[in-house]
Amino acid sequence: MLKAIIFDLDGVITDTAAFHFIAWKKLGERLGIELTEAFNEELKGVDRTESLRRILALGNQEDSFSEEEKNELATEKNDFYVQLIQQITPSDILPGIARLLVELKEHQLKIALASASKNAPTILERLGLSESFDTIVDPTTLSKGKPDPEIFIKACEQLAIVPDEAIGVEDAYSGIQAINDAQMLSIGIGDPVTLSDADHTFPTTEELTFEKLMTIWQLHKK
Ligand code: G6P
Numbered sequence: 001m002l003k004a005i006i007f008d009l010d011g012v013i014t015d016t017a018a019f020h021f022i023a024w025k026k027l028g029e030r031l032g033i034e035l036t037e038a039f040n041e042e043l044k045g046v047d048r049t050e051s052l053r054r055i056l057a058l059g060n061q062e063d064s065f066s067e068e069e070k071n072e073l074a075t076e077k078n079d080f081y082v083q084l085i086q087q088i089t090p091s092d093i094l095p096g097i098a099r100l101l102v103e104l105k106e107h108q109l110k111i112a113l114a115s116a117s118k119n120a121p122t123i124l125e126r127l128g129l130s131e132s133f134d135t136i137v138d139p140t141t142l143s144k145g146k147p148d149p150e151i152f153i154k155a156c157e158q159l160a161i162v163p164d165e166a167i168g169v170e171d172a173y174s175g176i177q178a179i180n181d182a183q184m185l186s187i188g189i190g191d192p193v194t195l196s197d198a199d200h201t202f203p204t205t206e207e208l209t210f211e212k213l214m215t216i217w218q219l220h221k222k
């Protein structure tokens, strides 16, 4: 029986990718590393430390900094990012999501957040959605990031359900791998080619309704 929907945040509930890009780009400029939008795509779903590692590798600067200096660089980016996300308001909830969260609650389904972002609680607060989630996985408690399934398995544990009773919703390739490896049904939001491993893909969040999720669930769980 379907008991819960577990959501990624960035690109599913709201679109923070542009803010991450502005903040990483600013740090990159200071270091003489040029970041393109195409490269930013590869950072979606990737945690802060690993994103910085990839950016430094792009500029051949991976070995130029000590661990302590890398932490300072990550903090510099985050301080700027935290300033940027202060402008988020409920109007930044992606289309259809607010309605879907209400529908899920009406049907007694549990709702969890499985995001790599340490800023997720602040963002939910800014969106006015803190009360809509039954549980949020704290990414600082995890030993591995997506594509490892740990974050989705943890979300199920926090909801006291098993992965076989949940659907995971993700916009990133690594996130779909994580959902699949957690043995959950996976829904991709975005390009069906990039997300071809998902059990089902919707082009945007607008198409995500309780009814469609139930139809997909019944098709796959028969
Ligand atoms: C999400 C985003 C990534 C971001 C990561 C960590 O997965 O898609 O772009 O790097 O969260 O976010 P944080 O807010 O903790 O730096």
Ligand code: MG
Pocket (backbone or CB within 6 Å): 008, 009, 010, 011, 012, 044, 045, 170, 171, 172, 175
């Ligand atoms: Mg995402």
